[in-house]
Amino acid sequence: DIVMTQSPLSLPVTPGEPASISCRSSQSLLYTNGDNYLDWYLQKPGKSPQLLMYLGFKRASGVPDRFSGSGSGTDFTLKISRVEAEDVGTYYCMQALQGPRTFGQGTKVEIK
C-alpha cells in the first residue's frame, strides 16, 4: 500500500496569516497522463470530511480561492493564503493512484 505522511500533525494558526501543510507519499502519485492522484479533505469539528482539492491542485466546487494545492510525484503542499476562523479542523491528504485509497494521519489546524 502507498503510505501517506503529513506534517505537521498540529498547526496553530493566526487568523489572516498563511498556513501550509505538507503531504508525502511512499510512491510517486504521478500517472502517465500527467495527473497526480492526490486529494485533500477537510473535516471540520463534528462533521463529515469534505473534498477540498483533487488532482493535487484543482479546487472542488465552492472551495474559496484562498486554498491552493501544489506538488508532484511524492511531495505535495496545501496552502491557505489567509486563514479564517472557519478553516479550523483536520486536513487529510489521500492518494487515489493505485491500490487501496490511503489517507495521511491528518493535520489538526486550530486558531492560536
Place this chain on the structure above:
Amino acid sequence: QVQLQESGPGLVKPSETLSLTCTVSGGSITNYYWSWIRQPPGKGLEWIGYIYYTGSTDYNPSLKSRITISVDTSKNQFSLKLSSVTAADTAIYYCARHMTGRNPPLGYWGQGTLVTVSS
C-alpha cells in the same frame, strides 16, 4: 444536491456481522462509484472499499476477507457487511460518492453513523 444517509444498528456484538445501508437521494446511483470509509473515535480515516453501480467492487486488502459491498439500484442504495467484528471495528462509518473521471475523489459524504462493537 446529492445526499447520502447511512443507516443500521449502532451496537453490534463481537463475532457478529455489521450491516449498514447508504441511501442516496437527490440523484441516481447509476454511473458512479460509491465508497465506504470508517474513522475510529478520535483517529484518522480508513477506506474500506467501493462499488460501481454495475456491481463491480474493490476492497481494502486489510479487510477483504470480511467485507461484502452490494448495490440495489432499484432502491438507490448500497450496503456494507463486515463479518466477525471485534472492538477494533468500532468506528464512525461513512458512505460517499465519487466524482466522475479516472480514479475520482470522494465528492459527497454522508453524515456518518457510529457503530460500537461490544457485548
